[in-house]
Amino acid sequence: MTMDTVITGLGTVSPAGLGVEAYWEALVEGRTLIAPIPDFDTEGFHVHLGGKVPGFDPYDHIEGRFVVQTDAFTRFALVAAEEALRDSGVDTSVDPYATGALICSGAGGVEFGQREIEALWSEGPDRVGPYQSIAWFYAASTGQVSIRNGLKGMCGVLVTDEPGMLDALGQSARTLRRGTSSMLVGGAEAPIGSPFSLACQVGSEVLSPGVDPTTAYVPFTEGATGHVPAEGAAVALVERADVARERGARIRAVVAGQASTFGGVGVFDPGGEGLLWAARQAMERAGVSPEEVDVVFADAVGLPKADADEVATIRRLFPKGVAVTAPKTGFGRAYAGAGALDVAAAVLSLEHRIIPPTPHVLDAPFGLDLVVRVPRPARPRTALVLSRGMGGANSAVVLKHPEHA
């Protein structure tokens, strides 16, 4: 089963700033975008570093009426969605039912929520504001993206941690196959702006306790002690290939295949087999052999067992070797935003024909052709994106350069 889904628009809000251009520049440079979490005193959390979106004033980008009723994760989604829609050139006013939205989130509007829940418990139930009911829940971003852009097509929300975006690409393909023309598909997360949200993550013992931004998140190395959390969003406008071709759209990438598996309850595919199955099925659905895959965007969790599992998976998939990269080590893992930002990085890599490096990992580990230190001008045509979630879900997507699809 080959998918007939293409990406014709892309938008990102990342620790590199606003926009796809800023994101790609930072990736190619391998820039360090990890920094101390600035919003509160992290003493006691044993997690001090994060990847924050710099200098983001929502009022510069979003109408005030949307700003007051949204959490940061939704604001990121709104800005990234606007960029993706503009980039695609899709005019949603022609047929509002032709375009849908599916924005994933794992943490929801937890910063907004902490303020309201604080009001409730410190002052009383009548102090909870009218927007709590629409800002906190996981569906807030899809709803607001639909409303702000006039999208009446199929709308959805998936909560599968990091793989959310990859699963959403699969779900959107199923939706497009049933008649919808296009969808804004993405992941958005703002999990480090509030002490309560960070507190929810620290018990899992997957976050790095490091204080040096250049050594805190170094997967596949002996120094790996977890990963650095981040915030951000990436949104793609995915479109039925026939619709895109008919309107003469610029096709940025082809979503050739996707598959999801479950690896058991526990963090990051505890059985170690689920990711392999997801990748194999995604490649099979894309009709792609291992030799045709030019680059793997690794999940790169930064925990010894999960890293070893992933290296083993990649070696089993590609016995003859394959270039591997994990640009997220420069800015951190943004939960549902992580898979989304990885997909965006893969699309840009195919487009620019350059594989961005894995920042802060100085040497490729034994047995893995990891792109380190400098970008590799390898002219990749087919990319495999891998993702595992804290809840046990795995997902893989195969993306192709449109000229080679």
Place this chain on the structure above:
Amino acid sequence: MRREAVVTGIGVVAPGAVGTTAFWDMLTAGRTATRAVTLFDPAGFRSRIAAEVDFDPAAHGLDAEQVARMDRYVQFTAVALAEALADSGTPLEGFSPWRLGVSMGTAVGGTTLLEKEYVTMSRSGADWVVDPSSASPHLYRALTPSMLSGEVAELVGARGPVQTVSTGCTSGLDAVGYAAQAIEDDLADVVVTGAAESPISPIAMACFDAIKATSDSNDDPEHASRPFDRHRNGFVMGEGAAVLVLEEASAAKRRGADIRCRVAGFANHGNAFHMTGLRREGTEMARAITTALDRARRSAEDVDYVNAHGSGTVQNDRHETDAVKRALGAHARRVPMSSIKSMVGHSLGAIGSIELAACVLAMDTGVVPPTANLTTPDPECDLDHVPLTAREQRNDVVLSVGSGFGGFQSAVVLDRGV
């Protein structure tokens, strides 16, 4: 050959009734499970009533470790799942785990547990910078409700596509719609689906208080949920879970399964209007109904019963009445359309699946459940809303409709196959 998804088993944990038999007895008797809140002290709240599940996890076979690990809504799910699996008789042993999927819905997931932990960590809201040293190690699982599907997957041994759908109050319809798509598109042969919610907590009640969406008939809780009635004043919060076992139709036939119905059509649309407001005309909900019927290859006249969203807010009831008129035309006046939220309340993300379970039972038993408390119909809700008493009739094609915050409008069509 076109692959189709059929329902072979259901399980329900609902207010007033754990198990499908008790659930259906209650609905067909027109009994309500709405009452004063007991799960926390609601003093100082505007709405102090809810439809609660009387639930003893140990009595339903959950062990101490499961009870400690699972949030209340997940416990509901585990119990509903056991019933659905037994009902279905699906032989999961020997079945490839990679062909077994899970698609569960929830709107607010672990919010109740998050709040409980927050209160401790913040010293009842005194500290903005909470003390993480007192955090539960399982707190991430409350923050991100993908664990709902994970727990189900673990209980049934699923290794295929496992996802949690969270489109607010349409989650319970959308999760089942996605599950059917996964079977139709050959991603899985069996998908365990459904939805769960346990939102009766201070923060969830307070946020609906703030927008006056919930009923404040605190003195008369058993009559508080009054969809389509002139004296309605908002929805009554509920909780619960329902699980449905979906199988690929031809395989289900081969194993001689008791096929209850087909998940024949599904569609959802955003209204692109307002997070909580609805345009009276109901154009987008009507469109979802029409698309779902088209996908089922059914016409409006085929519909025997409409399970309404019927939340009991003025705007929802009128919006939905107009949407159904728009989608079904003259047939809208002939088809019974009732709301079980009058009895089990509105359990946010869970209710869509609980309502689908009721639809399956309506087809099984040839009974349409009533709309309880509908004594003085709103003149603007002038369809056949089946007031007070259940009605016997054959149900071959059933439509269930949902509407939620975010502007989402969903429709699912169940039928006996074509």
